[in-house]
Amino acid sequence: MRQPSGRRFTALVTGVALAAGLASGCGSGSGAAKKITFWHGYTDAQATAIGRLAGEWNAAHPKQQVQPVFSNNDNTLQKTLASFVSGKAPSIAYQYGSSLSALTGRRQTQDLTSLVNGSPDVNWNDFFPAARQGATASGKIYGVPALVDNLGLVYNKKLFDAAGVGYPKPTWTWDDFRSAAKKLTGDKRYGWAYVSDGTEDTVWRFLALLWQAGGDLLGAGDKEAAFDSPAGQQAMQLLADMAVTDKSVYLDAGDQQYLNLFNSGRVAMMWTGPWDLGQINKGVSYGVQYLPGKVTHASVSGPDIYMIFDRKAKDAAWPFLKWLTSAEVHLRFAEQTGDLPLRASEQKLPAYKSYLAKYPGNKVFIDNLNQNVTKARPNIPEYPRISQVLGTAVQAVLLGKKKPGPALAEAAAEVDRILAGS
Incomplete structure (x- = not known):
């Protein structure tokens, strides 16, 4: 998330464990709405934008309702680990890419590799390389890119x-x-x-x-x-x-x-x-x-990711994440927030010109993603x-x-x- 420099990187090696957060789950009965609890750390313009998108999704999907819940990004890793102990893990949580190695190998963390490979509409290679690398560990995909930036x-x-x-x-x-x-x-x-x-x-x-x-x-x-x-x-x-x-x-x-x-x-x-x-x-x-x-x-680059932790809500959470990180929807989010595009194809959409006109300073950072961001920090414990x-x-x-x-x-x-x- 766009915050002052160091916001995701100092959190990599510091932090105090917090108490468990909110519960998530599924309604009973085949016709009951499935609740997708979505932890995020968005504030200001980002919070407004994600709230609008969640409302848009909910209006179109009455049986797959997304419940956005604010969770300070600097504490989300510790809060997520605590939720594993309490049995109240969120369906989806925004995580710093640097937190991935601490979350892989845990039964609550959902391996998304088969979902990505089995969903041609995801167009995985359309995400910038740095974003893909930030969601991958040991050859497996554990997250969907949420943010990608660079220096x-x-x-x-x-x-x-x-x-x-x-x-x-x-x-x-x-x-x-x-x-x-x-x-x-x-x-x-x-x-x-x-x-x-x-x-x-x-x-x-x-x-x-x-x-x-x-x-x-x-x-x-x-x-x-x-x-x-x-x-x-x-x-x-x-x-x-x-x-x-x-x-x-x-x-x-x-x-x-x-x-x-x-x-x-x-x-x-x-x-x-x-x-x-x-x-x-x-x-x-x-x-x-x-x-x-x-x-x-x-x-x-310091890419961040959305991760799924609730196995029961996985089938409902996955379509939402695909939609949220699609080129058209994410560019709408970026136009409101100033975030960089996640995908190369976003640069080909008609709205991209107005995005650059609004955030001209971002062009160099986007060019970096196309040309100069070729390596990533290793996702190892x-x-x-x-x-x-x-x-x-x-x-x-x-x-x-x-x-x-x-x-x-x-x-x-x-x-x-x-x-x-x-």
């Missing part, structure tokens, strides 16, 4: 003009980026900002750098670390050069101040996603561009621990406490131990 370079045009620096181009290299950040730094102003709290918010930005240099997080089969490599060294060295040597980076300790500083003209560039565009002050003239590249202009280890290493380099080489080597050794089951 782009957002910049303050006024600050670039004042510094006499040309606006970022699609072909910008790391050298171009570093040089611009240095020129834009000074007088309590920073060229760039980086979240330095060591959480997944720190890690996923590093993954983009790693992939841009041609590297990988893990080796084949996800059996060993692969980031202690020339590509990893180059990515980590760029962070050290900019943060420690140039001092052109505002290190955000995790309280998400970089957007406030961007709005106040204290930060010239940020790596963020479409969720932050709506929070940029109206008086700030900004642009959006691809991330700078070393070998590629790779970006990283060990990933939260891997993220903690790598986040600590990146944080140490940003703060100048460790050199890139030793930081990577120590982190890779620890990740190897995690993957070996130690």
Whole structure:
């Protein structure tokens, strides 16, 4: 869901278990209406839009009634796990993609592979690759894409003009980026900002750098670390050069101040996603561009998913999810919310032009989905621990406490131990 940066990624490794939520189930008798309890974390425009769509579905399907129930996304994983214990799991719940590995293998979690493969109208390959990857683990499909986004370079045009620096181009290299950040730094102003709290918010930005240099997080089969490599060294060295040597980076300790500083003209560039565009002050003239590249202009996506947990309600929940995530219906939702399209075919619908006219800043992020989002974080149970280890290493380099080489080597050794089951 479109919320301030870090909303789904810090939730990956933190949270307190909550009490169980609402019950769901089926009415008795063949003619009774089936209740589809739908947990979601939508607020504001998203809540209004999903309420309208649920009402539209209910009006057309009196025997398959959807009951939307708000559930804070940051707590939904813990709340869902608690519902398994209480026996009151929701029919459908919106989940961060990072929660998938914690939910697979549980009897309440429904494997949707046969439903997807047996439903040609789903057109699974029409979903962007990153969205499909976020719903898949060990070759099985456990969710339907609910949201897909990615990182782009957002910049303050006024600050670039004042510094006499040309606006970022699609072909910008790391050298171009570093040089611009240095020129834009000074007088309590920073060229760039980086979240330095060591959480997944720190890690996923590093993954983009790693992939841009041609590297990988893990080796084949996800059996060993692969980031202690020339590509990893180059990515980590760029962070050290900019943060420690140039001092052109505002290190955000995790309280998400970089957007406030961007709005106040204290930060010239940020790596963020479409969720932050709506929070940029109206008086700030900004642009959006691809991330700078070393070998590629790779970006990283944070897809979220809808999952089905109630076996008895599965037959009723599945048609609703197919409808909700169809190209025409989702584009209507996106027009009201500013979410990115989930499917390539949404770009071919007549309403897509009006969508882009309403949200012009989203075009770069959509182009990223078509071109630059080619890899995904692994959906494996060990990933939260891997993220903690790598986040600590990146944080140490940003703060100048460790050199890139030793930081990577120590982190890779620890990740190897995690993957070996130690």
